[in-house]
Amino acid sequence: MSNEPNIAYFKGNFVPLAEANVSIMNHSFMYGTAVFEGIRGYWSEKQGEIFLFRLEEHFERMQDSMKIMHLQTPHTVAELCDITTELVRRNSPKTDMYIRPAAYKTAHRVGPSLDNNPSDICMFTVPFGDYFHGAEGLKVQISSWRRVEDNAIPARAKIVGAYANTALAKTDALNAGFDECIVLAENGHVSEGSAMNLFVVKKGILITSTTTENILEGVTRASILEIAKDLGLKTECRTVDRSELYIADELFFCGTGAQIAPIIEVDRRVIGDGKAGRISNLIKDTYISACRGEDPKYMKWLTPVYKAEPKDGLKGKVSSSATR
Numbered sequence: 472m473s474n475e476p477n478i479a480y481f482k483g484n485f486v487p488l489a490e491a492n493v494s495i496m497n498h499s500f501m502y503g504t505a506v507f508e509g510i511r512g513y514w515s516e517k518q519g520e521i522f523l524f525r526l527e528e529h530f531e532r533m534q535d536s537m538k539i540m541h542l543q544t545p546h547t548v549a550e551l552c553d554i555t556t557e558l559v560r561r562n563s564p565k566t567d568m569y570i571r572p573a574a575y576k577t578a579h580r581v582g583p584s585l586d587n588n589p590s591d592i593c594m595f596t597v598p599f600g601d602y603f604h605g606a607e608g609l610k611v612q613i614s615s616w617r618r619v620e621d622n623a624i625p626a627r628a629k630i631v632g633a634y635a636n637t638a639l640a641k642t643d644a645l646n647a648g649f650d651e652c653i654v655l656a657e658n659g660h661v662s663e664g665s666a667m668n669l670f671v672v673k674k675g676i677l678i679t680s681t682t683t684e685n686i687l688e689g690v691t692r693a694s695i696l697e698i699a700k701d702l703g704l705k706t707e708c709r710t711v712d713r714s715e716l717y718i719a720d721e722l723f724f725c726g727t728g729a730q731i732a733p734i735i736e737v738d739r740r741v742i743g744d745g746k747a748g749r750i751s752n753l754i755k756d757t758y759i760s761a762c763r764g765e766d767p768k769y770m771k772w773l774t775p776v777y778k779a780e781p782k783d784g785l786k787g788k789v790s791s792s793a794t795r
């Protein structure tokens with residue numbers, strides 16, 4: 472790792488990651504007033520290419536999150552995509568990887584207001600493999616924590632401060648000996664996993680919570696709804712009760728990090744026959760081959776990094792603060 476280039480995007484420049492630091496007085500550090508995205512890059516040995524998955528959709532969501540949080544950027548979605556592609560190219564990974572863009576408040580001041588508080592964009596990349604290690608299927612609990620409400624911290628925005636909710640739910644699940652948790656909305660309906668959306672399979676139908684149950688509107692969730700339609704499977708986006716989970720034929724999480732992760736137990740009740748189900752596996756295989764550029768139907772979702780020419784505007788940017 473130490474010999475690998477590690478370049479970040481910070482204050483409008485490509486700089487060594489070690490130089491991309493904010494002050495302890497930074498507003499977003501103190502109040503959680505940043506928003507972020509998580510994007511995967513899939514390495515294809517066969518094609519000698521890194522494919523970035525649904526880059527535009529991630530930045531469209533980031534711009535929605537920014538609007539909610541009074542964050543600004545001079546960049547369009549297309550420009551953010553170009554910055555990302557260039558950053559990945561400069562880090563030249565030949566492995567699966569993860570990109571973490573964020574928009575944050577830059578003021579150094581005490582007081583939480585979002586007004587008169589400038590914003591900036593930053594981004595880094597890390598090599599990234601499986602999110603869940605070694606588990607064939609996940610054993611999960613229903614969390615005693617509730618998902619943040621839209622009128623408290625909107626879950627449809629990927630707000631840094633809201634991940635304290637995620638951290639509490641995830642940590643308690645791990646400490647109780649589970650792999651993950653499912654979090655309910657304040658009304659008792661199923662919301663999502665700690666950092667992933669959820670699908671229930673019942674009688675061949677894929678069911679997922681509606682967007683008004685305080686979920687993050689996942690890019691993977693949307694992709695699965697499309698894949699399911701292409702496979703001729705019925706889907707429903709609706710309110711889901713807790714007890715529907717216990718009697719599901721199959722259950723799986725989905726998300727950029729988690730990818731497709733089958734669940735085999737909820738609150739010590741076995742789901743189906745206790746193994747990853749047939750439909751979950753079908754969705755997983757289709758999704759992964761789409762991500763790796765092996766399915767022509769879904770190439771529309773991928774941005775190849777090495778084939779694309781570097782953008783003129785970004786070519787000349789300095790790569791170290793020493794030369795700024």
Ligand SMILES: Cc1ncc(COP(=O)(O)O)c(C=O)c1O
Nearest residue numbers: 666667668687689690691726727
């Ligand atoms: C709270 C939460 N829900 C759902 C997801 C899944 O969203 P996506 O598929 O866009 O990664 C994530 C991951 O980003 C998340 O953090």
